[in-house]
Amino acid sequence: MKRLECLQAIYPDIQDCAVVTIMGATSAELHSLGHRANFFYLTHAMGLASSIGLGLALCRPERQVVVLDGDGSVLMNLGGLSTMARYGPRNLLQIIFDNESLLSVGGFPTATATGTDLAACARGAGIHKAITVTTVDDFASAVREALSGGELACVVAKVEAVGPAGYIVDTHLLEDRFMFARAMREPAPRESPAEGGKMP
Amino acid sequence: MPVSEANSRVVYEALKASGVRLVSALPETWLVHLIRLAEEDPEMILVRLAKEEEGVGISMGAYFAGVRSALLMQNHGFLQAINGIVSGAMLYRMPLLMLISDRGHLGEKDPWQTEGGRYTRRVLDALNIVHDELSRPEDVGIKVNRALALSQASLAPVALLMTRSLLWEEPAP
Numbered sequence: 001m002k003r004l005e006c007l008q009a010i011y012p013d014i015q016d017c018a019v020v021t022i023m024g025a026t027s028a029e030l031h032s033l034g035h036r037a038n039f040f041y042l043t044h045a046m047g048l049a050s051s052i053g054l055g056l057a058l059c060r061p062e063r064q065v066v067v068l069d070g071d072g073s074v075l076m077n078l079g080g081l082s083t084m085a086r087y088g089p090r091n092l093l094q095i096i097f098d099n100e101s102l103l104s105v106g107g108f109p110t111a112t113a114t115g116t117d118l119a120a121c122a123r124g125a126g127i128h129k130a131i132t133v134t135t136v137d138d139f140a141s142a143v144r145e146a147l148s149g150g151e152l153a154c155v156v157a158k159v160e161a162v163g164p165a166g167y168i169v170d171t172h173l174l175e176d177r178f179m180f181a182r183a184m185r186e187p188a189p190r191e192s193p194a195e196g197g198k199m200p
Numbered sequence: 201m202p203v204s205e206a207n208s209r210v211v212y213e214a215l216k217a218s219g220v221r222l223v224s225a226l227p228e229t230w231l232v233h234l235i236r237l238a239e240e241d242p243e244m245i246l247v248r249l250a251k252e253e254e255g256v257g258i259s260m261g262a263y264f265a266g267v268r269s270a271l272l273m274q275n276h277g278f279l280q281a282i283n284g285i286v287s288g289a290m291l292y293r294m295p296l297l298m299l300i301s302d303r304g305h306l307g308e309k310d311p312w313q314t315e316g317g318r319y320t321r322r323v324l325d326a327l328n329i330v331h332d333e334l335s336r337p338e339d340v341g342i343k344v345n346r347a348l349a350l351s352q353a354s355l356a357p358v359a360l361l362m363t364r365s366l367l368w369e370e371p372a373p
Contacts, residue, residue, distance in 0.1 A: 018264075020261075040264070042288075043291075044287035044288070044291055045256070045257070045283070045284055045287040045288035045291070046287075047253070048253065048254070048256065048257035048260070048284055048288050049257070050257070051253075051254040051255075051256070051257025051258050051260075051261065052257045052258070052260045052261040052264070052288075053261060054247070054257070054258055054261060055222070055224075055247075055257060055258035055259060055260060055261020055262045055263075055264075055265070055269070056261035056262070056264055056265050057261070058222070058245055058247065058258075058261075058262075059221075059222060059245065059261065059262045059265030059266070059267040060265045063265075077251075077253075077254065079249075079250025079251045079254065080250065080251075080254050080257075082250050083247065083248070083249060083250050083254055086248065087247065173291070173292065174292070174293060177292045177293065177294075180264060181263070181264050184264045184265060184266065185266050
């Protein structure tokens with residue numbers, strides 16, 4: 001399956017969530033499906049998307065947070081799995097698109113190409129709800145179940161190592177960062193206004 | 201262990217008074233009391249890290265959530281976190297308050313702590329990160345408050361180096 005097909009399948013489910021995505025193909029594909037102020041594209045700081053998601057989820061427990069991660073990024077911050085598991089926010093879902101490749105920098109194989117199992121890493125770290133899926137239907141079901149499950153979850157989607165022709169999106173990273181900060185301080189569409197964040 | 205409990209409390213109270221509600225930390229000897237105070241405080245979210253760089257991401261998430269945060273670490277932890285600081289906090293113009301225990305200076309008896317102290321200030325300068333020292337308990341409150349104000353106004357990291365004079369109570373010779 002392709003990552004873009006997966007993103008298309010769950011877009012309606014995550015469109016109102018606080019979404020933090022890694023750089024490169026994942027960012028560009030999510031952006032191509034429709035940019036929203038509640039989507040944050042971490043175009044650098046590889047590995048830290050899950051840490052940003054954790055900080056956000058711990059500070060805004062009423063807000064569903066979705067991290068779109070990749071095998072290369074997770075391998076750079078494996079310790080972060082243990083930190084997520086340790087605090088286990090119920091409102092955090094980590095989706096890992098595992099294409100066994102550092103696609104954005106030329107397609108070099110990562111360790112998941114030679115046997116590293118990221119769902120097993122997540123379970124070993126203490127994230128009990130961590131599964132691997134290989135079809136779009138299974139992926140969409142797993143994401144929906146995780147979003148309604150009220151428990152920290154990790155869904156590893158095995159996807160093909162293909163992506164868009166380019167990774168440049170038409171919002172500048174700082175423009176996106178300020179829009180996201182503003183969006184996070186407003187109540188989510190399905191949240192009560194009383195729960196909205198305040199400016200620090 | 202002669203880590204100053206009283207001065208650790210002064211630092212902790214300064215963070216609280218400045219509105220910090222999340223602290224992420226990787227333990228080291230000088231930080232034990234500070235981390236324990238955060239852990240015992242129901243108003244504080246404490247995130248124990250596996251690696252200091254994670255703390256940069258957690259502070260970015262907290263900032264987006266509208267929560268003031270601080271990152272507690274040793275200077276070797278700061279050196280560890282540099283890519284996150286540069287390509288996360290600085291690239292994205294994020295406020296980031298770093299409280300760094302400044303090992304490796306006069307009086308350091310642990311050979312393994314002696315290298316990082318030589319480079320910490322020079323690396324902070326190279327990164328153009330404003331930094332100051334916390335050495336006297338009477339200055340801590342105002343400096344923490346001002347560091348946080350500057351970090352938020354400049355949308356940039358600010359570092360406070362907690363020295364041996366502040367955190368270590370030498371036993372009488």
